[in-house]
Amino acid sequence: MVLDVNWTVKWLTLCAQAMAEHRVELIELDRAIGDSDHGENMDRGFQAVLDKLSESPPETPGAALKLTAMTLMSKVGGAAGPLYGTAFLRAATSLGDSAEIAPAAWAGALAAARDGIVARGKAEPGDKTMVDAWTPAAEAASMAAADGSQDALSVLVAAAEAAEAGAVATDPLVARKGRASYLGERSAGHRDPGAASSALILRAAVKAAA
Amino acid sequence: MKKLINDPKAVVDESVQGFGQAHADLVTVSADPTFITRKDAPVSGKVGLVSGGGSGHEPLHAGFVGRGMLDAAVPGAVFTSPTPDQILPATHAVNSGAGVVHIVKNYTGDVLNFETAAELAEAEGVNVRTVLVNDDVAVEDSLYTAGRRGVGGTVLVEKIAGAAAERGDGLDVVAAIGERVNSNVRTMGVALSACTVPHAGSPSFDLAEDEIEIGIGIHGEPGRHRIPMENADGITDRLLAPVLADLGISSGDRVLLFVNGMGGTPLSELYIVYRRAAQVLADRGAAVERSLVGNYITALEMQGCSISVLRLDDELTELWDAPVHTAALRWGV
Numbered sequence: 001m002v003l004d005v006n007w008t009v010k011w012l013t014l015c016a017q018a019m020a021e022h023r024v025e026l027i028e029l030d031r032a033i034g035d036s037d038h039g040e041n042m043d044r045g046f047q048a049v050l051d052k053l054s055e056s057p058p059e060t061p062g063a064a065l066k067l068t069a070m071t072l073m074s075k076v077g078g079a080a081g082p083l084y085g086t087a088f089l090r091a092a093t094s095l096g097d098s099a100e101i102a103p104a105a106w107a108g109a110l111a112a113a114r115d116g117i118v119a120r121g122k123a124e125p126g127d128k129t130m131v132d133a134w135t136p137a138a139e140a141a142s143m144a145a146a147d148g149s150q151d152a153l154s155v156l157v158a159a160a161e162a163a164e165a166g167a168v169a170t171d172p173l174v175a176r177k178g179r180a181s182y183l184g185e186r187s188a189g190h191r192d193p194g195a196a197s198s199a200l201i202l203r204a205a206v207k208a209a210a
Numbered sequence: 211m212k213k214l215i216n217d218p219k220a221v222v223d224e225s226v227q228g229f230g231q232a233h234a235d236l237v238t239v240s241a242d243p244t245f246i247t248r249k250d251a252p253v254s255g256k257v258g259l260v261s262g263g264g265s266g267h268e269p270l271h272a273g274f275v276g277r278g279m280l281d282a283a284v285p286g287a288v289f290t291s292p293t294p295d296q297i298l299p300a301t302h303a304v305n306s307g308a309g310v311v312h313i314v315k316n317y318t319g320d321v322l323n324f325e326t327a328a329e330l331a332e333a334e335g336v337n338v339r340t341v342l343v344n345d346d347v348a349v350e351d352s353l354y355t356a357g358r359r360g361v362g363g364t365v366l367v368e369k370i371a372g373a374a375a376e377r378g379d380g381l382d383v384v385a386a387i388g389e390r391v392n393s394n395v396r397t398m399g400v401a402l403s404a405c406t407v408p409h410a411g412s413p414s415f416d417l418a419e420d421e422i423e424i425g426i427g428i429h430g431e432p433g434r435h436r437i438p439m440e441n442a443d444g445i446t447d448r449l450l451a452p453v454l455a456d457l458g459i460s461s462g463d464r465v466l467l468f469v470n471g472m473g474g475t476p477l478s479e480l481y482i483v484y485r486r487a488a489q490v491l492a493d494r495g496a497a498v499e500r501s502l503v504g505n506y507i508t509a510l511e512m513q514g515c516s517i518s519v520l521r522l523d524d525e526l527t528e529l530w531d532a533p534v535h536t537a538a539l540r541w542g543v
Binding site: 027031033034035036037040041044073074075076077078079080081082083120121177178179181182183184 | 264286287288289290291292293294295317318319322323325326348349350356359407409410412414415427429430431434
């Protein structure tokens with residue numbers, strides 16, 4: 001499997017599909033500890049990404065991610081818009097102009113995305129935010145890629161599985177950043193919606209390569 | 211869910227269109243991206259004031275656009291902050307060259323989007339200052355939280371900073387006055403019922419018939435704790451105590467008392483709350499010199515209220531009394 005621009009566009013298309021399919025689920029997660037808008041905003045944002053991709057088809061994976069970043073930043077709103085916008089922008093920058101994403105480059109892009117989210121949102125692991133999905137994902141991808149024998153697909157799988165486990169692991173946490181933090185102890189027992197949507201995005205990357 | 215809407219996805223656009231038509235003498239509505247500006251913006255030589263945030267808090271912010279208050283309001287989707295591609299053109303539209311003050315309620319989304327827009331505006335040659343409003347005593351303020359939320363005090367910051375800009379104060383002075391209001395105001399709210407976000411379709415939290423949420427924000431998020439229903443005086447005492455303690459109100463202080471409705475509580479009940487709050491302040495020896503009662507920063511159709519107390523000085527009082535001509539606040543004109 002080669003992670004080229006066609007794979008990237010397919011990934012983003014599957015992200016849009018996942019946000020539409022899980023819209024209500026994300027709204028429900030956010031209703032519990034936030035303000036019921038996450039699923040709606042992500043769905044609207046990724047639908048706009050699809051429009052942009054067909055309007056001006058990108059030539060490289062990096063260009064596709066940059067287009068995604070700018071669109072999410074201008075269409076999503078809330079905290080998720082700037083955070084995902086920054087994540088995709090940093091990933092795009094780390095990929096540069098290359099036509100294909102090598103396993104190590106994917107790991108590097110995830111680490112760059114994670115660092116961007118941390119820089120913008122000032123959250124740390126354990127704060128019950130999307131950082132709790134991106135940090136294990138970036139680490140898992142980096143370990144899988146360092147192995148050298150792993151192909152692209154297994155690096156994608158490692159990242160997606162780590163993100164999913166990270167999202168599940170936010171359930172018992174007490175939120176210290178974002179809107180759920182206003183609930184204090186009452187935020188425990190609910191999954192962080194941003195970590196959940198992050199896991200969907202990284203799972204879509206696997207599906208695009210399958 | 212029963213709401214006077216056509217399509218959940220069109221709520222903000224259609225509402226803003228109606229607002230623009232109803233108040234065509236005061237404002238201009240720009241579409242794609244959506245923002246509302248004062249009819250005569252930019253006002254030559256005047257510092258521009260821009261605020262914004264999620265929709266669903268009407269009349270905040272568009273209802274406060276006009277002479278003596280905001281120059282522009284930027285509405286996001288319901289309970290979702292607006293995006294930099296809206297905030298940036300609104301900032302340019304009200305910049306006369308004297309610079310622009312962004313009044314931002316302290317929520318992660320609002321802060322991030324306004325911060326991005328301010329950076330872009332600065333890069334394009336506009337001097338921007340940001341006043342962050344965080345008056346909600348329900349939230350513990352520490353390094354480990356997102357900090358206190360901007361709630362009722364926002365209205366007072368917008369009015370008073372708006373009056374400072376209108377009288378010709380410079381950029382740094384207007385921002386400093388806004389910050390002075392923020393540091394002298396505290397707020398606490400209660401919900402008797404949740405609200406329903408149009409696209410979500412069900413109430414934002416579940417509250418039994420005999421329960422209330424103390425310490426709510428303005429987005430339908432649950433509060434700090436839940437208690438059995440009490441009478442108006444009891445609830446007022448609960449809200450006011452932390453406000454007065456945090457502000458350190460003592461005998462001889464002059465204050466503005468603001469009882470704000472969350473959208474679904476009748477004015478008659480807000481006055482019952484006001485009556486008790488004024489009595490408590492009088493017992494403390496504080497002089498309630500100015501007042502505001504009504505639905506000014508709401509959470510859709512939520513039942514409940516918030517109580518804000520602002521410590522006044524001569525200048526803040528004079529700026530509060532200055533003429534204002536907006537859709538939702540109007541006096542002296």
